[in-house]
Amino acid sequence: MKTPALFRPNQPAFRQQYAALRERSLTARSLLPGTPGTLQLRRGTGYAYWYRVYYPVPGKQAETLVGREGDSAAENAMRAQMDFAESTARQVGMLRKLGFHVADKISARALVELHNLGAFEGGLLLAGSLGCMAWLNELGARLRQPAGEPAVLPRLELVAPAAFLSQPLAAALPLVAAPEPSAVPNGAAPTELATHATVALPGLPAIPADILVAGPRFGAAVSAPGLAWSATTTADHAYLLADPAPGALLAGGQCIPVHLPQAARLVWHQLYVSRHHTAAQAMVERRLALSLAAVVLASDPWAMLTAWEAAPSAIIEPLRPLREALLSSAAGHPDLQDLLADCLGAPPA
Numbered sequence: 031m032k033t034p035a036l037f038r039p040n041q042p043a044f045r046q047q048y049a050a051l052r053e054r055s056l057t058a059r060s061l062l063p064g065t066p067g068t069l070q071l072r073r074g075t076g077y078a079y080w081y082r083v084y085y086p087v088p089g090k091q092a093e094t095l096v097g098r099e100g101d102s103a104a105e106n107a108m109r110a111q112m113d114f115a116e117s118t119a120r121q122v123g124m125l126r127k128l129g130f131h132v133a134d135k136i137s138a139r140a141l142v143e144l145h146n147l148g149a150f151e152g153g154l155l156l157a158g159s160l161g162c163m164a165w166l167n168e169l170g171a172r173l174r175q176p177a178g179e180p181a182v183l184p185r186l187e188l189v190a191p192a193a194f195l196s197q198p199l200a201a202a203l204p205l206v207a208a209p210e211p212s213a214v215p216n217g218a219a220p221t222e223l224a225t226h227a228t229v230a231l232p233g234l235p236a237i238p239a240d241i242l243v244a245g246p247r248f249g250a251a252v253s254a255p256g257l258a259w260s261a262t263t264t265a266d267h268a269y270l271l272a273d274p275a276p277g278a279l280l281a282g283g284q285c286i287p288v289h290l291p292q293a294a295r296l297v298w299h300q301l302y303v304s305r306h307h308t309a310a311q312a313m314v315e316r317r318l319a320l321s322l323a324a325v326v327l328a329s330d331p332w333a334m335l336t337a338w339e340a341a342p343s344a345i346i347e348p349l350r351p352l353r354e355a356l357l358s359s360a361a362g363h364p365d366l367q368d369l370l371a372d373c374l375g376a377p378p379a
Contacts, residue, residue: 033361036321037173040129044125051121055118061142065119079098131173135281135282136184138282139234144188145287145288148199154191154241155290156279158300162321164277166318166322167278192271196254204229207258207259208238209236242267249262265342266295270296274289275290294337295337299345300319302348324363335373353375
């Protein structure tokens with residue numbers, strides 16, 4: 031039986047729909063968190079006020095003050111934002127049905143907050159599984175969802191520019207220190223390296239967040255004065271920062287403008303980082319990374335090899351033990367298998 035391919039291309043017309051939404055999202059200076067909501071006029075304090083009532087995350091209602099009754103500028107501006115959000119949510123729902131990748135609503139809430147703070151314009155790059163999903167949409171690839179793949183909790187991975195931890199933007203991020211990892215029985219190895227920060231927003235469960243900075247290996251904590259959280263080192267920091275690309279992430283009912291590492295470099299990084307996560311998390315990360323590799327290889331045959339040749343040895347050597355597992359996962363793409371075999375070298379004796 032022929033091994034199924036990791037992806038299949040989306041139709042050109044569907045890709046045009048995505049591109050139009052992506053371009054439209056770039057015009058929005060700020061995005062409304064949660065559902066578009068409704069406007070309600072409330073009285074009782076001697077004045078009447080407009081409030082936007084919405085759900086920031088499923089099951090949690092919230093409201094924000096818009097302005098006094100009669101403040102037509104504030105009312106009209108909010109109505110325009112809500113109309114934009116409603117239109118975006120409809121289009122994201124349609125794209126989901128057409129096979130585009132849409133992240134969960136919890137991730138959407140966190141990333142909207144980062145966007146509104148100017149985090150991506152300030153130099154942060156979206157990496158991790160969400161970065162792979164954004165690139166797969168950009169490149170028009172639909173994935174085959176394997177039966178029985180375990181569900182994994184949302185996780186953010188953001189690459190910080192040099193000296194980011196000393197900038198005011200770093201202190202403004204909605205991050206706190208991650209809780210201490212659970213105790214590990216004597217003699218047992220931890221299943222993953224600890225995350226050093228979590229996203230903390232009202233009504234939102236804690237989301238692990240790796241804010242990546244330069245270091246000799248993956249996973250060490252780096253703190254800075256005035257920050258309530260620590261960043262995480264990675265050996266390929268400068269490698270990821272080279273020539274970032276603008277993009278967008280579909281999440282919840284949002285289309286969020288982001289900046290991304292180069293697609294081919296993100297593939298090698300994801301395979302490297304997957305070694306430090308739980309088996310369930312690593313399975314999803316490797317599937318997404320290999321799917322993206324197959325898409326990149328189909329559109330630009332030299333990009334993956336060029337990215338491998340530019341990768342630091344600190345991430346190349348740890349990947350070699352994954353050779354057989356990666357070749358097996360790429361069985362539906364002989365050209366990708368050839369690339370992996372060439373890059374990862376001969377099998378161990």
